[in-house]
Amino acid sequence: MDLTWLGTAGFIVKGEQGTIAFDPFLSRGEGEKSPFTVNSFANVEGVFIGHGHFDHTYDVPQIAMHSDAKIFAPGLTGLMLKLRGLPSEKLIHASHNEMLFKKFNLRAHRSSHVKFDLPLVYSTFKRCKLGDCSKLCGLGLGYPKGLVQTYSFEIKNKKILFISSAGCTEKELLQYRDLEVDYLLAPLQGHSDIQEIVARQTKIINPKVVIPHHHDDFYPPLSQSISVDIFREKLKRLDYKGEVLEIPLFQSCDI
Numbered sequence: 001m002d003l004t005w006l007g008t009a010g011f012i013v014k015g016e017q018g019t020i021a022f023d024p025f026l027s028r029g030e031g032e033k034s035p036f037t038v039n040s041f042a043n044v045e046g047v048f049i050g051h052g053h054f055d056h057t058y059d060v061p062q063i064a065m066h067s068d069a070k071i072f073a074p075g076l077t078g079l080m081l082k083l084r085g086l087p088s089e090k091l092i093h094a095s096h097n098e099m100l101f102k103k104f105n106l107r108a109h110r111s112s113h114v115k116f117d118l119p120l121v122y123s124t125f126k127r128c129k130l131g132d133c134s135k136l137c138g139l140g141l142g143y144p145k146g147l148v149q150t151y152s153f154e155i156k157n158k159k160i161l162f163i164s165s166a167g168c169t170e171k172e173l174l175q176y177r178d179l180e181v182d183y184l185l186a187p188l189q190g191h192s193d194i195q196e197i198v199a200r201q202t203k204i205i206n207p208k209v210v211i212p213h214h215h216d217d218f219y220p221p222l223s224q225s226i227s228v229d230i231f232r233e234k235l236k237r238l239d240y241k242g243e244v245l246e247i248p249l250f251q252s253c254d255i
Contacts, residue, residue, distance in 0.1 A: 001155045003211070004252040006036055008055050008218040009164050009187055012044065015155035017103040020046045022151065022162050022185075023056040024063055029219040035250050038066040046070050046101050048094065048151050050164020051113060052077035054143035055219060061085040072100055074108070076146035094149060106153035109175070112167035113148050114190040114197065123192070127221035150176075158182040158255075161207070165190060166198050173204040181207040183255065188215035188226040195227065199234035202242075209243045209255070210235070216249050 002014040009023040021044045026034045041047070041063045049072065050056055057077060061084050064071050072094040073081055082088060094100060096108040150172075151162045161176055162185045168176075184207035186198050202210045215226035228246050235244060247253045 001158065001160075001255050002252055003247065003255055005213060005247040005249065007032075007034060007216050007249055009050060009214045011162070011185065011213070012040070013153075013155070013160075015104070017155065018045050019043050020048065020101065020104060020106070020153075021069070022048050023050050023164055024059060025055045025057075025218065026059045029222075031216070031218045031220055031223065032249065038063045041067045041069060043067075044069045046072055046106075048100075048106070048108075048162075049073040049077055049081075050111075050150070050162070051148040052080055052144050052146040054139045055223075056164060057081060057143060064090045072108075074147035074149050076144060080144065080146070096149065101153070104153040104155065106151060108149040108151055109172070111148045111150040111163065111165070111172060112169060113145050113165040114167040114187075114194070117191050117193070119192040120190070123224075124222060127224075129221075152176075152179055152181075161185065161205070163187055163201075166194065166201060168201055170204075173201055176205045181205055182209065183207060184210045186210050186212055188212050188228070188231060189223065190214075195231040195234045199231060199238055199240070202235060203238045203240050206240075207242055209245050210240075211245045211247060213247075 004012040008025040010025050011022045013020050047069050070092050072092045074094045078091050094108045096110050100106050159181050160183045161181045166187050188194050212228050217223050217225045232244050
């Protein structure tokens with residue numbers, strides 16, 4: 001399996017069964033420019049959306065116009081994508097009650113978004129100028145979160161779990177643990193203590209390998225770089241026995 005980290009929560013996954021993608025976000029504002037374009041998704045068969053925030057959905061309508069990919073999104077997020085130009089025939093409701101993509105045994109699971117804490121909100125607004133705050137408020141209101149979903153899929157008998165935001169409940173985490181996950185794609189963004197939160201989630205899920213994402217400074221001043229080294233330290237203190245695999249920004253890894 002070839003796994004390419006697009007930055008933010010975005011991935012392109014290539015396996016023998018085909019190619020799929022998750023939460024592709026290319027318009028990185030003042031962040032490091034993405035080498036990927038809408039044409040990078042020409043061979044992608046399905047794009048799966050975790051939730052509706054702009055850093056997960058902004059580029060999806062344009063990507064869909066330049067590929068044959070079907071776009072799988074939950075309720076409100078799908079409606080907002082249609083309002084922003086996504087053709088109706090390319091949209092599939094990402095129901096958690098059925099298998100969505102048989103070639104990958106891919107299913108959706110209901111989840112939750114991590115709650116932004118006051119220290120994070122304060123530090124974010126402190127970095128922003130007046131014009132920045134106005135623009136960011138527009139992005140927030142224009143791209144509602146909607147239903148949050150996690151996706152599980154399989155490649156070569158390896159089980160992979162993609163989490164778009166770290167708001168998982170204890171019950172949800174225990175369900176993921178029962179999946180016996182080989183690779184966990186875990187988001188490090190959205191809380192001032194996000195490394196501790198995701199480390200505890202990882203410990204419960206107990207994957208063989210955890211791959212952090214969303215830790216890049218993808219849209220400054222809204223975003224900030226999150227230390228993966230601190231995440232490693234938190235996992236070590238929790239006596240996590242698995243491996244931490246850090247994929248460099250915009251790079252691929254064969255796993």
